[in-house]
Amino acid sequence: MTHRQPLPADEPTAAVGRRGFLTLAVAGVAASAFTVTIGGVAPAPAHANAFGTTAGATAAAAAGPRKRELRAMWISSVVNIDWPSRTGLSADAQRAEFLHWLDVAEQFRLNAVFVQVRPTADAFWPSPLEPWSQYLTGVQGQDPGYDPLAFIVEEAHARNLELHAWYNPYRVSMQADPAQLVPEHPARVHPEWIWAYGGKLYFDPGLPEVQEHIQRAILHSVEHYDLDGVHFDDYFYPYPVAGQVIPDAATRSAPRRAARNRTTCSSPTPASGCSRAGSTTSTRRCTGRSGWRSPTTRSSCRGGPRSPRHPARTSTSARRSTR
Numbered sequence: 001m002t003h004r005q006p007l008p009a010d011e012p013t014a015a016v017g018r019r020g021f022l023t024l025a026v027a028g029v030a031a032s033a034f035t036v037t038i039g040g041v042a043p044a045p046a047h048a049n050a051f052g053t054t055a056g057a058t059a060a061a062a063a064g065p066r067k068r069e070l071r072a073m074w075i076s077s078v079v080n081i082d083w084p085s086r087t088g089l090s091a092d093a094q095r096a097e098f099l100h101w102l103d104v105a106e107q108f109r110l111n112a113v114f115v116q117v118r119p120t121a122d123a124f125w126p127s128p129l130e131p132w133s134q135y136l137t138g139v140q141g142q143d144p145g146y147d148p149l150a151f152i153v154e155e156a157h158a159r160n161l162e163l164h165a166w167y168n169p170y171r172v173s174m175q176a177d178p179a180q181l182v183p184e185h186p187a188r189v190h191p192e193w194i195w196a197y198g199g200k201l202y203f204d205p206g207l208p209e210v211q212e213h214i215q216r217a218i219l220h221s222v223e224h225y226d227l228d229g230v231h232f233d234d235y236f237y238p239y240p241v242a243g244q245v246i247p248d249a250a251t252r253s254a255p256r257r258a259a260r261n262r263t264t265c266s267s268p269t270p271a272s273g274c275s276r277a278g279s280t281t282s283t284r285r286c287t288g289r290s291g292w293r294s295p296t297t298r299s300s301c302r303g304g305p306r307s308p309r310h311p312a313r314t315s316t317s318a319r320r321s322t323r
Helices: 018-034 055-063 091-107 150-156 210-223 254-260
Strands: 071-075 112-120 162-167 172-173 194-196 200-203 229-234 262-264 269-275 299-300
Touching: 055 071, 055 210, 071 091, 071 162, 091 112, 091 150, 112 150, 150 162, 162 210, 200 210
Parallel strands: 071 112, 112 162, 162 229, 229 269, 262 299
Antiparallel strands: 172 200, 194 200
């Protein structure tokens, strides 16, 4: 069994700016409130038996290695909350900023980072289905000059950190005018897929065509990059807005709700997770390599090879977010 050494009392803590402090504060609250680590209970006291071995040692051998914690922080990209810190940065400047976040993760002894790579039906990788994210260059559809997802995966793994990709499934835009999207955006090509609500645009999750598009868009990244996890944040079905009605009466049905409440892990390797807005007091859990924690949400997962970065770990997590 391997034991991690405690941080020396006289070891200095690296300074973190306001943005770093806020991100770590949110991550800390989420982790303390919603993270569950399986197998972290201390072993029972040892008692010698007739063969000279101890009951504690026998139980430990039978139980196998202690499983690891999942200690992660969320790195937001929507409206340039965390990374990139603003639009218009060069590719080198964007890379340097992300390396800073990995420095922070190492300083706080985290073992994973959750990075928002599809904030508004766009992409932080060269997707054939959705445009480059405007939060990279300031212009939707503009090539940033490198592959951000490939870069962050490579750099995280070089530091023995897991890289979990974070997606917002239904949100199309932070504003409500479809004309401001690039002409090739799927929401412009299929205007019947979307509606406006609360000053934003959303895909209608009740349409089978929308469900298929979202799955294909996300699976493209899973199939082409070495991701350790796939997470749907809050589902981002609209939060209630006073005086407005969500225009989904025609497609709101039991099958639609079932589709909303199901996460399918089509790849055996990445973990999957989903969190919905509100309290997380009632949870179910999918065990194995894949896992999640979320209220009333069902998950269909397949076990698979454990990550070589953090073997023998089964953890589940959720967070509440306004983004």
